Amino acid sequence: MSTTNAPHAAPAELVTELCRHFYGLGWASGTGGGISIRQGDFIYMAPSGIQKERIAAEDVFVLDANELEEAVVVRPAQTHSLNMSECTPLFYNAYRARGAGAVLHSHSIWAVLAAKIASPTGAPGVIEFEGLEMQKGLRGKGCFDRVRVPVIANTAREAELTDSMAEAMEAHLDVDAVVVAGHGVYVWGDDWGHAKTQAECYDYLFRAVVETARLGR
């Protein structure tokens, strides 16, 4: 991937396009969810508290990808009233600890319900599944592996999830997702396509967990 000295329009456009797509999937309704993409020297991130299917490319925040200890804004949203995503420190968990090229956050109902089955009280737990072909879309997994995805407890503010998400990532090095009880899921990958593929597979697998329980199997 080429290193650049100025933010590019294309990744910002891609963030808006993916947000529209995720909105269509029910992953980003009610202004929830979001995505950030690391490319070259920059991280491109959707703003907070906005209709995710209507973001202008000029309102995508651009951050310094060489400074991962804390978020350093290179170019804020053109609309001054917009704030940086509440997910920022959570996205940075994956950039720092896993060298991710993209991280997305989904409010998918399937992640929420699968977590509810795994941990009815909303306490930390694990979603488990095996024997499903779509597991092949997860890094390092085959369809007969048993996959264990960590669930962390939700907090009043998204940023308060930062430490518990980092601990769950450390305890589950073989998966690229952390589910938040009653809330949604964070998924990352080597680049935006890998993150999107894994997020789609996880969503399918979480739905499989829910529908299997509903069938009483």
Ligand SMILES: [Zn+2]
């Ligand atoms: Zn959220």
